[in-house]
Amino acid sequence: MSFYAERRADRASEREQDRLDRQQQAEDRRKERTEREERARRAKTEARQDAEKRKVARKQTRAALVAKAKTEGDTIAALVVMACSIAPAVYFQISALAAVPGLPGAIAVALSVMLEAGAWVATVAGERAKREGRPTGRFRAAMWGTASIAGAINFSHAPTTPHNWLAFVLAAASLGGVFYWELRGFGRHGGKAGRTRAERREARARTWHDRKRRIRFHKVWKRYTAILTAHPYDSLDREKAWAEAWFDVTGAPLAATADVLADRVAAVKSVETVLAEAGVTPEATAVEMLLAELFPTAPGDDGPTGGASEGGPETGPRGDAGGGVRTAPGKAAEGRTTLGRKGKQAPSRTAPKTPEKPLAAADLDKVRKLADLLGGVDKLSARKVRETIGCAQDYAVRLRDAVQAERRGRAA
Numbered sequence: 001m002s003f004y005a006e007r008r009a010d011r012a013s014e015r016e017q018d019r020l021d022r023q024q025q026a027e028d029r030r031k032e033r034t035e036r037e038e039r040a041r042r043a044k045t046e047a048r049q050d051a052e053k054r055k056v057a058r059k060q061t062r063a064a065l066v067a068k069a070k071t072e073g074d075t076i077a078a079l080v081v082m083a084c085s086i087a088p089a090v091y092f093q094i095s096a097l098a099a100v101p102g103l104p105g106a107i108a109v110a111l112s113v114m115l116e117a118g119a120w121v122a123t124v125a126g127e128r129a130k131r132e133g134r135p136t137g138r139f140r141a142a143m144w145g146t147a148s149i150a151g152a153i154n155f156s157h158a159p160t161t162p163h164n165w166l167a168f169v170l171a172a173a174s175l176g177g178v179f180y181w182e183l184r185g186f187g188r189h190g191g192k193a194g195r196t197r198a199e200r201r202e203a204r205a206r207t208w209h210d211r212k213r214r215i216r217f218h219k220v221w222k223r224y225t226a227i228l229t230a231h232p233y234d235s236l237d238r239e240k241a242w243a244e245a246w247f248d249v250t251g252a253p254l255a256a257t258a259d260v261l262a263d264r265v266a267a268v269k270s271v272e273t274v275l276a277e278a279g280v281t282p283e284a285t286a287v288e289m290l291l292a293e294l295f296p297t298a299p300g301d302d303g304p305t306g307g308a309s310e311g312g313p314e315t316g317p318r319g320d321a322g323g324g325v326r327t328a329p330g331k332a333a334e335g336r337t338t339l340g341r342k343g344k345q346a347p348s349r350t351a352p353k354t355p356e357k358p359l360a361a362a363d364l365d366k367v368r369k370l371a372d373l374l375g376g377v378d379k380l381s382a383r384k385v386r387e388t389i390g391c392a393q394d395y396a397v398r399l400r401d402a403v404q405a406e407r408r409g410r411a412a
Helices: 003-071 073-098 105-131 137-156 162-188 197-216 218-230 238-250 258-277 282-294 329-341 361-374 382-389 393-411
Strands: none
Touching: 003 073, 073 105, 073 137, 073 162, 105 137, 105 162, 137 162, 197 218, 218 238, 361 382, 361 393, 382 393
16 A cells, blocks of 8 residues: 555544544433433422422411421410409509508519419419329419408509599409419319319219118118228129119118018008909919010000900900991901911900809999090990909900990890
8 A cells, every 4th residue: 555545544534533532422311411400400390399398387387387386376365364464463552552651672573573473373283283183272272362461552552533444354364364264274184173064063963862762771771881881992893882882781682672572462462352353363464464465455446335345356246235347357357367477376355264153233333434524325335344343354345344234225
């Protein structure tokens, strides 16, 4: 290859290398610009996110402050009242004490601050004791005592006004702050002042119930307190302890005594005697009560003769003496069919009884008088006769039927 050919090749190679170098530089500048833009975009994004976070934080802070203000609204109002009451109270106390001959002004200021600050020390201490569930009586006594002294000073040394109204205003200023702070405490904390009306009513009813127990059942109450004292505190249910004390003293279930059990046995025997005299066996009475539960009497069924009979659901017309229509045979048959489909038979209203007791003349006279009072025999019912005579159901039906037959026979 000639010299010139080599020179041309070298120059071409140099130009190509220069082109590649420029291309590489351009690529490097592009990458650098891209990275710079990416960093700027990332920084902008981070700044926007930080701004949004700060905005959310400020919003949450404002919401918390608003919620706190709503929750502590009574505290804020009480603090406003305190500030507005302390300022005039202290000013006029200083004026009143400074007017005392020979009393330095610094001493007057110290005494005034002592009175107001002492009242608020007792107020804050009482608030803490109330919040922790400790007694607050001594703190309230100190608070109201100090505030009353300050109020008396302002009242007695107030500037003269018509009707002396400014003296009352200044005295109220000394007492108003602690009063409204105490009122705020009543609304916030438990105790008697913090309970609802229903809770207070329940507490009064429980106290009154215990007092009646202690007075009426003194011996049982003594045993009851002994049981509670013997067990660990609050480890035994009080009503169970009362039931146990009742049984220990009376030997009977709760609310029963020997006299009550004796009266109960005597009452059962009296009922059995009355049933025996009326000719009704205990078994018949049990059957009647069972049938009354299975077939409750509808309104009007036990009314005058035009209603349903006490004889049973299948009883037909009474006849000439009854003068009324009984339950329709079709309905009675339907009742029997319904029970029959279930493999049961309709219960009979007729129970085996002893021979019927003859109708007493005195009972007939009573039923006649009842018919006259009601306005006729048609208004007689077995229920009314039973209530008047105090007898069994079948006996009342027989009395009613006899008087109705008698009156209708006369009319015929």
